[in-house]
Amino acid sequence: MTLPHPTADQISLPIVLAVLGDPTRLAIVRYLASKEGVPLNCSKFLDLASKTNLSYHLAKLREAGVTRTEAVGTSRLITLRRDDLDRRFPGLLDSVIAAAGEDKALPMVGTADTEIDA
Amino acid sequence: MTLPHPTADQISLPIVLAVLGDPTRLAIVRYLASKEGVPLNCSKFLDLASKTNLSYHLAKLREAGVTRTEAVGTSRLITLRRDDLDRRFPGLLDSVIAAAGEDKALPMVGTADTEIDA
DNA sequence: TCCTTAGTTCAAAAGTTATTGAACAATTGG
DNA sequence: CCAATTGTTCAATAACTTTTGAACTAAGGA
Numbered sequence: 001m002t003l004p005h006p007t008a009d010q011i012s013l014p015i016v017l018a019v020l021g022d023p024t025r026l027a028i029v030r031y032l033a034s035k036e037g038v039p040l041n042c043s044k045f046l047d048l049a050s051k052t053n054l055s056y057h058l059a060k061l062r063e064a065g066v067t068r069t070e071a072v073g074t075s076r077l078i079t080l081r082r083d084d085l086d087r088r089f090p091g092l093l094d095s096v097i098a099a100a101g102e103d104k105a106l107p108m109v110g111t112a113d114t115e116i117d118a
Numbered sequence: 119m120t121l122p123h124p125t126a127d128q129i130s131l132p133i134v135l136a137v138l139g140d141p142t143r144l145a146i147v148r149y150l151a152s153k154e155g156v157p158l159n160c161s162k163f164l165d166l167a168s169k170t171n172l173s174y175h176l177a178k179l180r181e182a183g184v185t186r187t188e189a190v191g192t193s194r195l196i197t198l199r200r201d202d203l204d205r206r207f208p209g210l211l212d213s214v215i216a217a218a219g220e221d222k223a224l225p226m227v228g229t230a231d232t233e234i235d236a
Numbered sequence: 237t238c239c240t241t242a243g244t245t246c247a248a249a250a251g252t253t254a255t256t257g258a259a260c261a262a263t264t265g266g
Numbered sequence: 267c268c269a270a271t272t273g274t275t276c277a278a279t280a281a282c283t284t285t286t287g288a289a290c291t292a293a294g295g296a
Contacts, residue, residue, distance in 0.1 A: 013217045014141045021136025053255055074263045074272040089217040095209035099131045171285055173244060192242040192293050
C-alpha cells in the first residue's frame, strides 16, 4: 500500500520551492522538522485546514518529494525526506526550516488542539 | 524614480519561496548570482520570455524583495538583494543558487544570444 | 523635433492551484 | 456484523498566476 513518491533524483528544485511557498505546507514542514524522527499522522494538522484540503496539501508535499507517507492501518504516517533533500539540495531544508522557525506570520500547528503527547 | 521595494524586514519567506518556485524567475536569479555585483538590465533575459512577460516576472522578484531595480535612463539595473536576504534567511539564497546551478532543467540565459560582454 | 530604444501598463484570455462538500473506501474496536 | 475513525476521491467553484498584444511613457541620439 505504498503511495507514489518520486525517487531522490526526480525531486525538482522549482517544484520543491513552489510547494514550500504555501504557508499551510510550510507550517506542516516546520512542524515535521520540530518532531523529526517521529512519524505524524494527518490529524495532527487539522487546525491548519479541513480534512479534505489537508489531504490535498499532504499529497503535494509527497509528490514533490518533500515528505514520505506510509500507510499503516487507516492512518498515514508522514515524515520529512531529510536525507534525500539534503543529498539533492544541500543546506536548503535547514535554511528554510530555520527561517520558518522565526516566522510569526505562519500558521501554527497545535495551538487550538488538546496537545496530548501520545 | 525609485521603484517600490519591501524593506528587509518586510521580506516574507513563503513569498520568496513561491517567487523562486517559478523556473523563469529561478533562471533569472541564477544568472544574477553568476554575475554578482554587475547590475544587469532586463534585455539580458529576453531569451527567457517576452518583454511584457519579463516585466511581470521582474516585478514579482522586486516586490518579493529578491532583487533591487534601479531606474537609470530608460534602463532598469537589476541586482540581487543578497545582504538583505542573507540577513533575513541565512544560507537560503546560497543553497538555492547552488542547487539551481546544477539544474539542467532550468531555462538558460545567454544561449541563443550574441553574448557580447559590454 | 523625430525616431529609436527600453521598459511599463492595461485588459483579456488561458492556465493552474486551492478550497469545499458529498460520497466513498479501508481498518479497527465493540 | 456494525459503527466509528481515518483518510481519499470527485466534481464544482473560487481564487489566483501567467501569458499575450496593443497602447503607452520616458530618455537619448541624429
